[in-house]
Amino acid sequence: MTTPILDVKDLRVAFRQEGTPTHAVKGVSFQVQKGETVAIVGESGSGKSVTALSTVQLLGDSAVMAGSIKYAGEEMVGADERALRRVRGNDISFIFQEPMTSLNPLHTLEKQLAESIELHQGLRGPAVRARIIELLERVGIRDAESRLGSYPHQLSGGQRQRVMIAMALANGPELLIADEPTTALDVTIQAQILDLLADLKRDEGMSMLFITHDLTIVRKIADRVCVMKDGLIVEIGPTAELFAHPQHPYTQMLLAAESTGVPSPVQPDAPVILETEQARIWFPIQRGLLKRTVGYIKAVNDATLTVRAGETLGVVGESGSGKTTLALAMMRLISSEGRIAFRGKDIQHLNQRQMRPLRSDMQIVFQDPYGSLSPRMTVAEIIAEGLGVHGVEPGRDRRDMVGEIMAEVGLDPALMDRYPHEFSGGQRQRIAIARAMILRPKLLILDEPTSALDMTVQVQIVHLLRELQQKYALAYLFISHDLKVVRALSHKVMVMKQGDVVEAGDADAIFDAPQTEYTRALMAAAFEGKVA
Known part of the structure; x- marks a missing residue:
């Protein structure tokens, strides 16, 4: 037997804190052979990322580790900083979430x-x-x-x-550890990146430890799969065998999780919440000492859209196509040309003071939850921040309101006094959703809100968004590269490419009979696992 490139035996990781330490990994063992791709899958908080970061001791001073991690036969647990620096970024490289x-x-x-x-x-x-x-x-x-x-x-x-x-x-690198490397990528680029990683593995003999919640990717790229739950590996085996005959009930549940169904119909007399006419966002390219404009980055060209109460408009397209830029313009967070109307009122030329009373009715959930959550504020403070700006309902206690919305998005209200770094990526995304939802807005712009969520939680969030929409007649502008989630949530779909709207219409028509070659390529990558 050749020496594994990575050999993990009985790995245990706990984090010191006041009171009882948190045990994140509870005795994990697996190997990665040279040229092999091993995937670790499981829900957010299962210990996947902690296991990966343990390989080259990137967990920080609060972590207490036990067990053995050998890279090419060399022990990493307890290794001095000089030995770790030699390995990090050279022999072992990371792609972080x-x-x-x-x-x-x-x-x-x-x-x-x-x-x-x-x-x-x-x-x-x-x-x-x-x-x-x-x-x-x-x-x-x-x-x-x-x-x-x-x-x-x-x-x-x-x-x-x-x-x-x-x-x-x-x-x-000899070993690439990829922690959710395709989370933020649209389906066509995702397919290209997976092909690239597969080529590198074949041509250079590179090994991979692949951390993901996307089981579709696992099926495409992994040789073997480790399924983690609550800090333990509950099942391990060759990819084809595990997908065909999952043994553990948890593995069976993961494989069965998929966002399906359709949103509730929009009421015929539903009022228009948001509309734009020929919205254009161009950024000037300036050169020279005098900063003369020599050209423009044409982020969005003449986008026209309408979203009614209780309706979801899904906006799809590759990264850089202008989806998020368009959303920021709708919120009047960046400058644009063309007409923008919110609840029938033209808001294009309002200043910040005039926009402020409208802000509670139009909220946004950003793509990167960690970047939009203050590390110095507790979850309760983060979620309640908008209540302080826009006022609390008379007679309501702020903490009670925070607890209610946390429970609605699947978070334990008892955790409201913790800080963002104490939550997994998926939990942080739910905190961001709760912060927007607590104000009960009329319009919610969701920029990749499920990108960091595992499949089971993704299904829960889709159900939650549907329920809230039906209950409060919320209008959603839903930006995503996950077309399966878009189909489950959207009444209408708008397809963007390099700033242009190439196709728009009812969701069923776009998904079942796309008219443009670009839309067909997106559908093929999402539903057939290939790029047309």
Whole structure:
């Protein structure tokens, strides 16, 4: 038997805190052979990411570890910092779940990618730039050379994730640990990235430890699967065998979880909540000392839409197509041209003071929950923040209201005094949804609200959104790359590509009989597992 590239035996991880320590991993054992892809799947909070971060001791001082983790025969548990630095980023690379918290907001893409390449490969000057452009092109960044001077906030969520993947691949690692690497990617780019990872595995003999909640991806990419629940591996086996004959009830439940059904019909006399006419968002490109405008980034071109009370408009398209930019313009958070009306009132030319009374009625849930939650505030403070700005219902206690909305989105109200870092990625997304929901808005803009959620919780959130919509006649603008979730929630669908609306109409018509080649490609990638 050859030595496994990664050999984990009886791994146990607990986090020190006041009172009883939290046991996140409770005796996990598995191996990754050279050239093999092993997937770890399970719900948020099951211990998947903690297991991955343990491999090169990235858990912080509050973690207490026991057991053994060997990389190429070398023990990592208890290894000194010098040995760990030699392995991190060189032999073992990470793709983290939340790219905005992993990329430095003060440095350009070129500087961040160059740092790792110069440190580990010794390249300098033009050779570094050429390597960076090659990496960005390989992960699907269009016009890679023009993006080198961009900062992370100037990229879409999917583009940031692709930059993280490029950074992880920069030094040709032996083992790539990918923690939800395709979470923020649209279906066509997701297929390209999975193909890229499969090519690297084949051509360079790279091994992968793949952490995900998306079982569709697991079926495509993994050789073996470990199913985790509550810090334990409850089932492990070859991918095809585990999918065909799952033995553990928990595995059977995961495989059965899928967002299905349709939203409740919209009332015929439902009033229009949001409408736009020829909305256009162009960002000027300025050059030279005098900052002359030499061109425009055409983020959105002439988008026209209508959303009624109790109706969901699903907005789909690849990363960078203008979906989120359009949503921010609808909220008047960025400048745009064209008409924007909220509940029949033209809001395009209102100033911030005039917009403020409308803010409680129009809320947004952002794509990256960790980036939008203050690390210095408790969950109760975060969720109740809007109540402080817009006022609390007379006679209602703020904590009671927070507890009610937490329970509605599937969170234990007893956890309201904890901080965001104490929750899993999926739980943080639910906190963000609760913060928006507590004000009972008329319009809720949901920007990839299920991207960080495992399949079982995703199903719960879809049901929750349907129930809230039916109960309160909420209008949703639902932005997502997950077309299965879009189909389960949306009455109408708008398809965007590079700022243009290429197709729009009733959801059934778009899904069952797409008219454009681009829409057909999206459908093929989402429902057939391939790019047309």
